[in-house]
Amino acid sequence: MRIPLEARIESAVCPGCACLCDDIDVTVVDGRVYQAANICLWGASKVLGHKRFHPKKERRRLAQPLIRHRGRWQTVSVDAAIDRTAEILIKARQPVVYGLTNAGCGAQAAALQVARQAQARLEPADLAWKAPYYQSLKKYGVFWATLEVIRDEADTLVFWGANPLHSCPRHVVRYSIFARGRFTERGYDERRLAAVDIHRTELADLVELFLQVEPGQELSLLQEVLTATAAAGGAVSKKARRLAAMLQEAHYGVIFFGRGVSYGPTPELLDGLAGLTARLNEHTPFVLFPLSTDFNAVGLYHLLLRELGSPLAPDFGAGEVSFHAEPLRWTDVDALLVVGADPFWFLSAAEIQDLHERRVPVVALSPVANRTTGHAEVVLPVALAGVETPELAYRMDGLPLSLPALLPASLPSDQQLLQQLAAALGCSHRGMACV
Amino acid sequence: MRLAIVGGRVFDPASGWDGQERDIYLADGRVVDFLPAVDQVINARGLAVTPAGLEIRSPVAGFGQNFLRLWGGLPSPAELGHTYALLGYTHVHEPCLTLPTANYVHQELAALPIVDTSASLAINLRDVDLWLQDPQKLADVGEAWAYLLESTRCLNLRVVEPFVKFRQDFYRYRALTEEVVVNRLLTIREQMRLPLTMEATPALLTLNLPVHPGLHLSGLGAALTDEALLDRALHLLATGLTADMGLLPPAPRPGFPSRPVQVDLGWFQPFDLLPELEPQVARRALRLAVQGKEWRLAFSVASLLSLPLSSFSQVFAWLGDAASRRRDWGDVQLEGTHSFTDWLRATRLLPAQYLGLTDRGHLQPGARGDVALYDLLGSDTWAKNCQRCRLLFKAGELVVHNYEVVQPHVAKATYYRRTQAVPNKLVADLCQYRSLRPENLQVRVQPHQHWQQVA
Numbered sequence: 001m002r003i004p005l006e007a008r009i010e011s012a013v014c015p016g017c018a019c020l021c022d023d024i025d026v027t028v029v030d031g032r033v034y035q036a037a038n039i040c041l042w043g044a045s046k047v048l049g050h051k052r053f054h055p056k057k058e059r060r061r062l063a064q065p066l067i068r069h070r071g072r073w074q075t076v077s078v079d080a081a082i083d084r085t086a087e088i089l090i091k092a093r094q095p096v097v098y099g100l101t102n103a104g105c106g107a108q109a110a111a112l113q114v115a116r117q118a119q120a121r122l123e124p125a126d127l128a129w130k131a132p133y134y135q136s137l138k139k140y141g142v143f144w145a146t147l148e149v150i151r152d153e154a155d156t157l158v159f160w161g162a163n164p165l166h167s168c169p170r171h172v173v174r175y176s177i178f179a180r181g182r183f184t185e186r187g188y189d190e191r192r193l194a195a196v197d198i199h200r201t202e203l204a205d206l207v208e209l210f211l212q213v214e215p216g217q218e219l220s221l222l223q224e225v226l227t228a229t230a231a232a233g234g235a236v237s238k239k240a241r242r243l244a245a246m247l248q249e250a251h252y253g254v255i256f257f258g259r260g261v262s263y264g265p266t267p268e269l270l271d272g273l274a275g276l277t278a279r280l281n282e283h284t285p286f287v288l289f290p291l292s293t294d295f296n297a298v299g300l301y302h303l304l305l306r307e308l309g310s311p312l313a314p315d316f317g318a319g320e321v322s323f324h325a326e327p328l329r330w331t332d333v334d335a336l337l338v339v340g341a342d343p344f345w346f347l348s349a350a351e352i353q354d355l356h357e358r359r360v361p362v363v364a365l366s367p368v369a370n371r372t373t374g375h376a377e378v379v380l381p382v383a384l385a386g387v388e389t390p391e392l393a394y395r396m397d398g399l400p401l402s403l404p405a406l407l408p409a410s411l412p413s414d415q416q417l418l419q420q421l422a423a424a425l426g427c428s429h430r431g432m433a434c435v
Numbered sequence: 436m437r438l439a440i441v442g443g444r445v446f447d448p449a450s451g452w453d454g455q456e457r458d459i460y461l462a463d464g465r466v467v468d469f470l471p472a473v474d475q476v477i478n479a480r481g482l483a484v485t486p487a488g489l490e491i492r493s494p495v496a497g498f499g500q501n502f503l504r505l506w507g508g509l510p511s512p513a514e515l516g517h518t519y520a521l522l523g524y525t526h527v528h529e530p531c532l533t534l535p536t537a538n539y540v541h542q543e544l545a546a547l548p549i550v551d552t553s554a555s556l557a558i559n560l561r562d563v564d565l566w567l568q569d570p571q572k573l574a575d576v577g578e579a580w581a582y583l584l585e586s587t588r589c590l591n592l593r594v595v596e597p598f599v600k601f602r603q604d605f606y607r608y609r610a611l612t613e614e615v616v617v618n619r620l621l622t623i624r625e626q627m628r629l630p631l632t633m634e635a636t637p638a639l640l641t642l643n644l645p646v647h648p649g650l651h652l653s654g655l656g657a658a659l660t661d662e663a664l665l666d667r668a669l670h671l672l673a674t675g676l677t678a679d680m681g682l683l684p685p686a687p688r689p690g691f692p693s694r695p696v697q698v699d700l701g702w703f704q705p706f707d708l709l710p711e712l713e714p715q716v717a718r719r720a721l722r723l724a725v726q727g728k729e730w731r732l733a734f735s736v737a738s739l740l741s742l743p744l745s746s747f748s749q750v751f752a753w754l755g756d757a758a759s760r761r762r763d764w765g766d767v768q769l770e771g772t773h774s775f776t777d778w779l780r781a782t783r784l785l786p787a788q789y790l791g792l793t794d795r796g797h798l799q800p801g802a803r804g805d806v807a808l809y810d811l812l813g814s815d816t817w818a819k820n821c822q823r824c825r826l827l828f829k830a831g832e833l834v835v836h837n838y839e840v841v842q843p844h845v846a847k848a849t850y851y852r853r854t855q856a857v858p859n860k861l862v863a864d865l866c867q868y869r870s871l872r873p874e875n876l877q878v879r880v881q882p883h884q885h886w887q888q889v890a
């Protein structure tokens with residue numbers, strides 16, 4: 001579809017985070033976004049191409065495929081970059097396709113195909129806290145609600161290791177803290193709110209109960225809350241008792257948890273949170289809800305469950321697919337294809353050093369320059385998904401939304417490149433020349 | 436392509452053929468009376484020739500079904516599509532699509548290969564309770580539902596909770612009983628001429644439901660919570676009411692969670708994706724299926740989780756073979772069995788009629804060339820016949836040959852009803868409650884999806 005250079009696009013979907021706000025009205029002038037109504041600063045950074053929360057600093061877009069040769073960048077054709085990537089993946093013994101939580105459904109499906117062809121492991125960027133979540137569901141059962149139902153019905157919200165003001169800013173006005181729903185017409189005034197975090201966050205000024213805990217102490221707090229909610233007695237601190245009382249007085253409750261749970265012993269924390277939710281659910285509806293940040297993290301787990309029957313990281317290396325709940329050990333990786341993520345942002349200096357020393361080739365598909373592209377051997381620039389190319393993504397509650405293209409694209413989409421890569425890998429395995 | 440399927444024993448309840456040897460001709464994807472010359476002849480000697488099946492009951496694409504894959508209960512869409520084809524089915528209907536989950540369900544249905552698909556729009560009466568209370572506004576309700584039916588690309592309307600109740604005490608005064616609701620719904624149905632399905636509940640079964648063309652009772656099996664309700668259900672069927680039901684297993688499937696798997700979509704009760712099995716209810720459901728064969732009762736299984744596709748032939752054997760019944764159900768006191776034709780009627784002809792797909796479920800001239808051929812092992816052991824399909828044609832195209840899928844990319848479509856209704860004020864009000872703008876609630880037509888209108 002040709003995108004006009006001047007246009008007004010109403011009800012566009014923002015690919016800034018997993019809220020996928022669908023009320024963005026965009027004015028395009030001269031092939032650039034001139035105005036975007038209703039969008040938050042975070043989403044604007046994606047649509048307008050500036051740094052997060054720094055509207056004056058533009059993000060550097062990548063324009064040409066690059067290959068690093070003897071330490072120097074060389075501009076190459078897309079085909080040459082794809083061939084080099086295929087070569088890297090085929091040579092590797094333990095290749096990993098990493099990230100994908102910030103990629104559309106089309107790209108994710110193509111990446112799954114690449115992982116199969118390359119006999120690689122596919123690692124979602126947020127596996128560390130999502131795998132334990134799904135494992136806890138398996139143990140305790142599921143009570144799920146859409147954001148709309150949560151907005152309409154929930155009168156008690158707890159944020160555990162989650163700060164929506166940073167991870168998905170409009171969540172608080174559209175679905176949670178301030179949102180007015182059908183049966184929560186007074187919004188903020190009608191809800192009871194609590195938050196648990198190891199740092200004092202902005203939520204502290206908004207909630208009735210803010211529990212700041214020392215790092216590593218979340219689990220003992222949770223156990224005390226579990227004790228307080230159980231009929232049997234036990235030693236419980238005052239703050240745990242207050243939180244437990246708030247949960248037990250709810251008519252409809254939600255425990256939103258975020259990336260913060262990955263600082264603690266994550267499997268135990270999620271097991272405790274799911275157990276607590278299941279116990280509360282015996283009396284009143286209670287939802288345990290992961291506050292996904294990346295715009296299509298949910299789409300990726302949806303794809304894995306639907307196609308492979310497991311939300312864990314699939315590994316196609318051993319002929320048959322195996323699944324991992326534990327995040328990968330970077331020391332095991334010998335080739336890395338990164339899509340829709342920037343792992344070098346959070347890798348430790350020692351891990352980066354190790355990857356360098358072992359000369360692990362990194363291939364990055366990215367619309368912008370970031371730390372990962374800075375360490376890559378092959379860089380493939382792509383169009384911005386959901387801004388320059390249409391995509392499909394799943395909102396954090398699992399509802400899919402079509403993201404229209406707002407701007408004309410001068411670069412191929414990540415989906416196109418991954419499909420091309422999958423085809424190249426298929427040909428190489430069969431010893432054929434790809435035409 | 437002109438095709439003759441010759442020498443087979445044809446079973447087609449719509450035509451009254453019960454195993455007579457005859458030839459079936461297909462031209463341009465449809466059944467025709469006779470062709471003087473054909474491009475291909477299929478020798479069907481020793482095979483049962485039947486219309487292809489339509490799945491109307493087992494949810495495969497509803498919101499939340501994906502959670503069930505955590506326990507390995509639901510195969511991938513590719514496996515589902517292939518298995519349905521190998522069983523001789525060419526159409527799968529999802530019984531539960533709601534306004535906010537319309538795009539979700541259609542994505543899931545699009546992922547099923549081979550089989551055509553469709554869905555029922557489940558309407559939440561709680562959203563229109565004030566309009567239902569006012570007889571003057573019923574036409575507006577019908578108009579709004581007709582619009583939503585087309586905009587969500589569904590085939591029919593389904594009322595899952597045939598009452599209005601609120602979880603919040605404050606709204607108790609707005610509750611509506613089953614009796615009032617049925618009354619209002621029949622008026623709407625009368626005005627709009629839209630096919631309407633009501634999920635059976637114990638309270639609904641005790642009402643004096645009229646036989647009404649276009650009114651269909653769904654999920655009869657799970658509603659049989661006591662013996663009197665079984666008698667009541669049989670009585671309603673005897674009056675001519677059309678219905679469908681899902682068969683239940685005699686015992687829970689081992690390895691499945693005893694924990695709840697529930698999804699709250701803002702109804703009075705959350706949707707229970709893994710309801711606890713009550714053996715007595717399961718027995719009554721089986722009795723209903725066996726005793727209801729004379730009437731207009733279509734069936735499948737209640738859930739692919741409790742009775743997976745691989746067990747279909749075993750499930751159908753409970754209906755056709757008293758020995759299988761005894762083996763799996765013990766001392767169930769049950770007279771009568773389904774013949775092969777009875778089973779075909781309940782899994783082909785009646786589902787097609789219920790969905791309004793008039794060219795499906797039979798082999799009369801004009802029908803689409805969806806034909807399933809099974810090995811004929813004997814009429815008393817017919818359930819074994821349908822274990823796997825030897826050949827399957829979809830719109831005249833060979834999809835399964837010698838028990839293997841040979842055309843996995845055969846054309847498929849999603850069927851929906853064209854109502855040409857325009858949005859009214861109620862539609863705007865309904866959309867206002869949603870967390871998505873109306874434009875994003877509408878089903879997005881993906882280029883790879885093929886849609887087919889039913890008038």
Ligand code: SF4
Pocket residue numbers: 014015016017018019020021038039040041042043044168169170171
């Ligand atoms: S909350 Fe998320 S989706 Fe909504 S506008 Fe902000 S970044 Fe975009």
